[in-house]
Amino acid sequence: MSCPRCDGGGTSEGAANRASVGVEPTDAATTWCLVGTPNVGKSSLINAIAGSQLQVGNWSGTTVEVASATTRIRGTRVTLVDLPGAYALAGTSSEEDVVLPALMAHPEALIVNVVDATHLARDLTLTLELTELGRPMVVALNLVEQAAERGVGLEPAVLEAALGVPVVALPDHRRHGAGRLVDASERARATPATIPYPEAIRDAAARLAPYVASRWHALATLSAEVTDAPAARAVAATERATLDAAGIDPFLAIAEARHRAAVELAGGATLERARRADPSERVDRWLLHPVLGPLALVAGLALTFHLTFAVSTPWIDFFGLVQEVAAGWVAAMTLPPLIASFLSGALIEGVGTVVSFVPVLFVLFVLLGFLENAGILARVAYLADGLMRAIGLPGRAVLPMVLSIGCTVPAIQATRMLEERGDRLRVALALPSISCSARLPVFVLMAAAFVPAYAAVVVTGLYVLGFAVAIASALLFRRVLRTPEGSGAMELPSYRWPPASLVLRLAWARTRAFLQSAGGPILLVVSVIWLLLEVTLPNGTSLFEAVARTLAPLFAPLGLGDWRIVGALIPAAVAKEVAIGSMALTFVGSGEATAPLGFLAGLGALGVGLLEAARDTLTSLWGFGGGGDEVDSVLTARLSGSLTTAGAMAFMVFLLLYVPCIATLAALRNAFGARWMAFSIVYQTTIAYLLAWGVYALWP
């Protein structure tokens, strides 16, 4: 729903993201739709014109991310919409499929066609298609300097004369380019290009014209690329039959004519000096080397993982401290006990949980934005594709898989770099099975308590099991869902240093979009769990205990008949490591009671915490700090009293696989809608139950 002026397509996915973007249209408002091939620098342009207003959200009814920004240009409110990169108007991936409907949804919008000067002939094919829509448009030539470096000089004036629409060259100093673009937008014209199509094609298109919106639509209907106009379909079928009889393949003929026209246009507007090769290819001889390449990939993935979690950890700790201090202040105030409990147990706890994802997501989005815009992600896809295809996933899925060892939430956010929705969904549904760092403390505690001699083996085994289930799920979903798979035909764009402001603004916009859509659900679940613990039934037990006792018989076949064990699984839905705290409370009778800090002491602690976080961020760049968790000996002793070893194994397997934590669910809902979130809950819980039961039954 990034498109601020679009209300259409109210599907569940769209509805889920409605909250993420909202810009009200005003009177003197206009929209510019940025269209161009992938990696052409559309987002850099939008950043240069109105970067501080950058917002991201899903296009209505889809999972395709669209960035937009609204700014005031010479007294008019202009909304810039950055449409996904596309090589042609008739899409070849679920991202590209968004472009044409988006353009048709804004009939009044100005089309700003951003063209890559280093691939002029190819990009002009899209330009020619766009002119055939018969809409006012402007062509912006980007990467002119890079083209000059490679020995290709350009003459925008010649191109403008030939095309009949304004053409501006954007210099690398993009601020000036924006001004030129604004000047050109005032001269914007609709001039359908004259493309020498074969006579028969032109006649057939003319006969189709009354049924469709533009010449482009007539040609696309003729070549069966677009089939959404029912009236035109019958006419197109007869026209196709006539052409077939004449031995003309309309698709090939149209594509060929456009290509020739584009090559001619490009040739006319290009002053070719000695053409030099792209320097990126020289780098790729090392980075894509059959032996060095995979090594570089492993090193790069490890570095990405390290940076994502090491840089964000001090800040997560700092926000934890803020939460503690705030709870202390609430405790110090003289409030009715119920309100105080709600404030610290539900509100501060819930907001703290939401906020704790900000550092990790922001760091991840900075890294992703860099990798994407620098052209590195395409190389990751190239190197990992062979291996990942073996488990039914595209090469780019390697990054979410690796990230999910740390935390599933950023991993699910990272799936948006997969081009095809089907691939994205498959990967996102498989990810929750991979053990994240929140599950590790529980495994360590339980393994140390029940199989101290084999603790390492058991914990490793759980990680292997998680990966195995994830891979099996991915293969299963490929079979069952039958969603189209993304193509492996992808450009390896030139390496480029993306502007820092773009990467940071995009990361912040993406983080904000997650908070807006995930904050509510997380708060709700935390409040419900607080309510369960808070409400005391007439017979003296808490509601939490009653619910856990009711559920316990269900888990008896898994060897988990004790209500305290089952109970630990309920609050663990917020974050799985909470299971330990819950068991500590029910088995030992006391949580980790820390003395609340006073107002001044709290402020002091915050200041020290802030400094520590800043220092740890710097030190974390070259090494992991921090030690392991201490194992609570009283708790382990009591646990072994009420669980058998087989039951403990079943508990760990169940905790590994059951309902993804609430933040993961919110991320799934954000990306795919409530239905797939519900599916994930049912799917994971079923798998968890069956496997835990199997482990309990088979444990010697």
Next chain:
Amino acid sequence: MKPDLATGDSAHATAPATTPATTIAMPAASAAVQTGTPPACAPCCVVCPLSELGRGGCARVVSLAGAPRLQRRLMALGLRPSAELAVLGRAPGNGPLELRAGTVHLMLRACEARDVMVEVDDPSTLRMPVRQAPAEDAYVLPTV
């Protein structure tokens, strides 16, 4: 996947370093007439799927097959009939091919490359020697 082509290394190992460029010079007219290829084709050319090309191979696209969506994508990326391309590399583990077609630097999965028929001027750049071709019908060899 044909078993003979499964691993890159063995295929490379079996490819002999024979057939230097000079030995494939043949009367120009015959090849062009009999294979029905455009006259631009070198005297002797082999038509085979792009997936058969090894690193360093150069070829010209003859035709595209497969799903229409993929065909459109390939055309848009510059793999259109009569376009020249070069194989810059192949990723390990039967991974994708790294190609240059015109000004475009791109990757293409081996399974998708099977849908692209190309004509190769220098058969020594094929991963499998032509004589040991697993499927006879995959090649159109000009008869002299």
